[in-house]
Amino acid sequence: MSSPVMAEVKEPTTAPSHDLPALIARTESKSITDEKHSVDVEVDEVVTDGLEYKDEALKLVGMQRTQEFSEEYYRKLRRKLDYTIPPLCSAVYFTQYLDKTALNYASIMGFPVTGQGYNLVALSFYIGFLIWVFPTMYISQKTRLGKYLGVNVVLWGIIMMLHAIPRSFGPFFILRLLLGMLESCVAPILILIISMFYKKDEQATRISWFYLMNGFSAIVGGFFAYGVSYTTDASIPSYKIIYLLLGGLAIIVGIAVLLWMPDSPTNAHMLSHEERIAAIERIRDDQGGTENRKLKKEQLIEALTDFRTWLIVLSTLLTNIPNGGLANFGNIIVKNFGYTTKQTLILSTPAGLIGLITTPLVGWYSDRTNERMLPIVYILIPTLVGAAMLVALNGSNQKGALLFATYIIGTYGSSLSQIYAYNASNTSGHTKKVTINAMTLATFCVANIVGTETFLPKDAPGYLPGKISILVLLSAECFLCLFMRWYNLHLNKKKRQGVEELKHINGWTDEDIVKERQRHAFMDMTDKQNPYFVYTS
Structure with missing residues (x-):
């Protein structure tokens, strides 16, 4: 030797x-x-x-599995995690979606900024989001995830309440900009937390549990805004009450996150020492790791040069340009069918119910079949039908058919939860995870900015160009999803060939391969570096 x-x-x-x-x-x-x-x-x-280069989990479990736990023990542990992590994630996402879309309700409840000024206020949220999403994710990598998230939630709650003060364009633009900056950490951090605590075939379901809050918040928000619209106090317009109450709710949720959200399996306060070890061991075979606080240049470069990264960017772009328009103009479109403000607020709630049903169903199906892309194709079919109806019936008096179209068009919303799940299941290496999650959310911002500008005042009241863009972009997304699925299956085939080659060259047995796979699990290697990483299609 x-x-x-x-x-x-x-x-x-x-x-x-x-x-x-x-x-x-x-x-x-x-x-x-x-x-x-x-x-x-x-x-x-x-x-x-060089432990600082590797995963934090090695401090507890080492390179090889030394403790075995029964499947019943793992099931009880998962239930214990389910009582804390998904509810807190859901509360954060519920609050974020309500706060982000409060402007949609305010737009028909006396909000003082209209026309192109309203468009600019709407997109300022996404500008702030885009400015801060990369810095906030790299800051979060250096800190404790749960605590960092909680602080951001409390701060944006304060910003929400401050929306009740100004009466002109400038302050609203700045406040929405700050709101976007503070909310930019939410989805990436929630995805990281889910990927730390749950196996690949559990992640899509848990992500869908918090993502369905989009639909739930649309229902609650619609009824909430409807109730607030009956205020008779001329000194405080209805939109101000919305901002004050939603801001207070965000502060309460932020405090709950600070108190109870775990940062990682290595220091989860609600778990015993043995349970922390079990929480890490149950995800060892997925090769995804937990966390590493060292920013690694080579992983950053790989994230930027990986072909799969840009496929995700394109997919996020195609699905969220429509979202940018519908999130801020959905109520305006419905009102232009000929409904009153109060009718519009009530009639917007079934769209949320659609999301409430489809999102967990898609997440369950995704985990059960170990698929990420096919579920997106399936849920886009009703959306394409709805978009086609809006285009074909544009300007007609068929209010019932048009309203039905706005409901079924909302099934596309589940697609972003699948993109989140795709990232969680298909990316390894902590810096690479952080970078790709940030790129996904940055693209989300760009897409929503563009989407806001597809519904221009000059196109009112029909907004036909915006409706056509939904039909075209989501049709392209269907073909992209099928290609992404094929490409991951192709990479898995090459991975299997590579493992067989290693096995042949080194004279390893199947037992040796199992040991090597365990050894690689918490080395904080990327999915491309790790020969034992398997992609989810």
């Missing part, structure tokens, strides 16, 4: 952290000439050094 090759391998303490994959590669290549037992020892010597 004194060969020059092995001497080089035994220098990880002086090698820079970014050379770890190369060190591992050199150690594995030595296995061609050395005996298998010797290789196992040398790999352990390399990968247990």
Whole structure:
């Protein structure tokens, strides 16, 4: 064991952290000439050094599984997690969606900014979101996720309440900008937390549980705004009451997150030491890891150069340009069918019910079939039918058919939860996860900014160009989803071939492969670096 090759391998303490994959590669290549037992020892010597470069989970469980837990124990642990994490995630998402769309209700309840000024106030949220989404995610990587999230929720609650003060364009623009900045951390952090605590075949369901709050908040928000619209106090317009009450709700939710949301399995306060170990071991085989607070340049570069990243960016763009228009102009479109303000507020609630039903159904189906892209195609079919109806019946007096079209068009909303689940299941390496989640949400912002501008005042009251854009973009998304599915299956085939090649070259048995897979689980390697990572289609 004194060969020059092995001497080089035994220098990880002086090698820079970014050379770890190369060190591992050199150690594995030595296995061609050395005996298998010797290789196992040398790999352990390399990968247990430089712990700051690897996953935080190694502090509790090490490179190999040393403790076994029964499936019943894992089920009880999962139920315990379900009592805390999804409810808090749902409360945050419920609050965020209500606060983000409060402007939609305010627009028909005396909001003092109209016309193009209203459009600019609407898109300022997404400008703030876009400005801050990358900085906030890299800050969150250096801090405790739950605490960082809670602070942001409390702060945006305060910003919401401040919306009751101004009467002109400028202050509203600034407040919406700040609101977007503070809310930009929500989805990426929730995705990271779900991916830390849940297995791949559980993630889409849990993500759908908090994402369905979009539909639930649309129902609650509609009835809430309807009730507020009956206020008779001329000194405080209805829209101000909405902002004050929703801001107070956000502050309460933020405090709950600060108190009870766990940061990671390694320090979850509601788990015993044994349960923390079990929480980590139950996700070991997924090769996704938990967290690492070191920002890794090579993972950042890989995220930016990975073809799959740009497919996700394009998919997010295609599904959220329509969202940008409908989120801010949905009530205006319905009102232009010939309904009063109060009728519009009530008639908007069934659209939320559609999302409330389809989102968990899609999440359940996604986990059950281990599919991410096909469910998106299925839920886009009703949307395309609804968009086609809005285009074909534009300007007609068929109020019932037009209203029905606005309801079924909302099934597309579940697609973003699937994109979230796709990222959670198909990305490894903490810096890469953070970067891709941030890119997804940055694209979400760009798409919503563009979407806001597809519904221009000059096109009122029909807004035909905006309706056509929905039909065209979501049709393209269907074809993109099918390609993304094929591409992941293609990559998995290459992964299997690579593992078989390693097995043949090193003379490994199936048991050796199991050990190697366990060893790689918490090395904070990316999905491309880790030969044992399996993509979800």
